[in-house]
Amino acid sequence: MIAGSKLEKVIASGQFAVTGELGPPKSADITQLKHHAHEMRNHVEAYNLTDNQTAIVRTSSIACGAVLIQMGLEPVIQMTVRDRNRICLQSDLLGAVALGVKNVLCLSGDHQKFGNEPGAKGVFDIDSMQLIQTLKNMRDQGKFIGGEELEHPLEKIFIGAVANPFADPFEYRVDRLEKKINAGVNFIQTQCIFDIERFKKWMEMVRERGLHKKVAILGGVTPIKSLGAAKYMKNNVSGITIPDEIITRLQGAEKKKEEGLKICIETIQQLKEIEGVAGVHVMAIAWEEVVPEIVERAGLYPRPAL
Amino acid sequence: MIIADRKPLDQIKEMLAPYKRVCVLGCGTCVTVCMAGGQKEAEELAALIRIQRKQDQQDAVVEAFTIERQCEFEFIDQVLDRLKEFDVVLSLACGVGLQTMVEHVPDLLVLPGLNTKAMGYPVEQGVWVERCLGCGDCVLHLTQGICPITRCAKSLLNGPCGGSAEGKCEISKDTDCAWHLIHDRLVKLGRLSVLAEIQPPKDWSSSHHGGPRTIVREDVKLDRGE
Numbered sequence: 107m108i109a110g111s112k113l114e115k116v117i118a119s120g121q122f123a124v125t126g127e128l129g130p131p132k133s134a135d136i137t138q139l140k141h142h143a144h145e146m147r148n149h150v151e152a153y154n155l156t157d158n159q160t161a162i163v164r165t166s167s168i169a170c171g172a173v174l175i176q177m178g179l180e181p182v183i184q185m186t187v188r189d190r191n192r193i194c195l196q197s198d199l200l201g202a203v204a205l206g207v208k209n210v211l212c213l214s215g216d217h218q219k220f221g222n223e224p225g226a227k228g229v230f231d232i233d234s235m236q237l238i239q240t241l242k243n244m245r246d247q248g249k250f251i252g253g254e255e256l257e258h259p260l261e262k263i264f265i266g267a268v269a270n271p272f273a274d275p276f277e278y279r280v281d282r283l284e285k286k287i288n289a290g291v292n293f294i295q296t297q298c299i300f301d302i303e304r305f306k307k308w309m310e311m312v313r314e315r316g317l318h319k320k321v322a323i324l325g326g327v328t329p330i331k332s333l334g335a336a337k338y339m340k341n342n343v344s345g346i347t348i349p350d351e352i353i354t355r356l357q358g359a360e361k362k363k364e365e366g367l368k369i370c371i372e373t374i375q376q377l378k379e380i381e382g383v384a385g386v387h388v389m390a391i392a393w394e395e396v397v398p399e400i401v402e403r404a405g406l407y408p409r410p411a412l
Numbered sequence: 413m414i415i416a417d418r419k420p421l422d423q424i425k426e427m428l429a430p431y432k433r434v435c436v437l438g439c440g441t442c443v444t445v446c447m448a449g450g451q452k453e454a455e456e457l458a459a460l461i462r463i464q465r466k467q468d469q470q471d472a473v474v475e476a477f478t479i480e481r482q483c484e485f486e487f488i489d490q491v492l493d494r495l496k497e498f499d500v501v502l503s504l505a506c507g508v509g510l511q512t513m514v515e516h517v518p519d520l521l522v523l524p525g526l527n528t529k530a531m532g533y534p535v536e537q538g539v540w541v542e543r544c545l546g547c548g549d550c551v552l553h554l555t556q557g558i559c560p561i562t563r564c565a566k567s568l569l570n571g572p573c574g575g576s577a578e579g580k581c582e583i584s585k586d587t588d589c590a591w592h593l594i595h596d597r598l599v600k601l602g603r604l605s606v607l608a609e610i611q612p613p614k615d616w617s618s619s620h621h622g623g624p625r626t627i628v629r630e631d632v633k634l635d636r637g638e
């Protein structure tokens with residue numbers, strides 16, 4: 107056990123883990139976020155709190171994480187390298203740990219051009235690989251990037267990162283996972299899986315190298331609410347691939363929402379059967395209320411009692 | 413070379429409004445080659461300003477000429493007397509050339525006629541691409557001649573992010589993913605193992621982030637009086 111977070115414990119127990127995702131609002135009123143967190147509290151081990159996702163200014167993920175901790179819930183703090191340099195990233199990590207955060211997820215972050223401040227200066231002082239290594243060094247060696255030592259050892263954290271088997275070059279995506287493992291990552295959440303065949307192929311390559319034994323891989327899923335949402339994601343969301351079959355299936359469906367849910371639940375059921383998949387990460391952004399139903403219908407309820 | 417682009421005419425008009433005697437000064441090196449600020453462009457711009465002044469019924473003397481490089485004192489000196497006859501010099505050099513003029517001749521009023529864009533090269537007539545950010549610590553030996561600092565929109569050092577799709581960057585389908593190019597080149601050269609090594613955080617102090625840079629070469633420096 108590294109950090110002893112609930113997420114880590116479920117993974118370590120060999121049971122299929124479930125994480126949810128909450129997007130902080132474009133205001134300081136986090137009533138809705140707390141409501142969603144409360145609603146799915148019995149259905150997920152932990153909640154990712156996105157870090158100004160798609161480069162849109164939102165309440166800080168660490169601030170929202172602190173509120174979740176006050177509610178007795180467990181956050182996974184997303185940290186992108188887009189908006190903060192190494193001074194700020196390391197400082198925020200210390201702050202997050204001081205607030206009781208145990209899970210941190212390292213990402214590059216969508217380019218600032220996608221957000222509501224497209225004229226912003228992108229920081230990218232370090233990259234996501236280096237962020238993983240930085241957190242590991244702070245945790246295990248008590249050292250900052252510059253080599254100076256932390257005044258006091260850091261409470262242990264469970265370090266996460268993302269993998270996108272749908273990005274290119276495809277053959278490099280397993281190399282990249284291995285590189286993240288070497289950098290020190292403990293768990294992985296993948297980009298939303300719609301192209302299950304490609305995901306299976308990626309997992310096969312992962313298993314060939316035994317990487318699934320070195321890191322816990324949580325497959326990412328997203329329920330699609332409408333045909334429009336599917337088309338939008340297909341054409342506009344960076345890093346997401348939606349096969350034509352999904353579009354056709356939604357087109358042909360009478361009840362689009364139910365079809366979207368079905369696709370999501372079927373994906374989870376398939377993920378459960380894939381060797382080396384340690385859990386699922388449910389990203390129901392702007393449709394959070396449906397998470398309990400997804401978890402239940404996918405046969406993942408009740409959640410393990412620890 | 414340094415690539416620049418002419419400022420919008422309206423902005424130039426507004427900048428020059430208070431002045432009667434205007435010199436449009438071209439620069440004979442980079443901006444001549446990239447067709448933004450050479451003799452031809454200086455003459456064209458001077459003509460446009462004359463027409464505009466005439467339309468607005470404002471008196472003006474607008475002349476255009478070019479020096480080899482505005483970023484070297486000796487070339488500026490060659491036209492110094494002539495420049496002093498004007499109320500203002502509209503420099504069609506890059507930002508370096510303009511500032512060299514101002515530092516060398518503080519009494520001279522010099523305004524920018526161009527927006528300095530990038531260090532790069534023309535891939536075809538009329539299309540220039542950026543290839544160097546001048547970070548001060550070249551990594552092209554690691555990436556086999558493709559710069560991730562400049563060509564990756566996130567200046568990543570450890571491979572392509574999750575936004576790379578079909579060889580293109582997430583910011584635009586017109587922008588190649590630099591890391592996809594690097595990956596393919598490393599595969600071709602049998603050097604993919606380089607990509608497996610974790611590159612540590614870059615020391616940006618060698619770049620502009622360390623403050624404006626002064627490069628001193630003791631071996632070529634002349635002592636006073638020599």
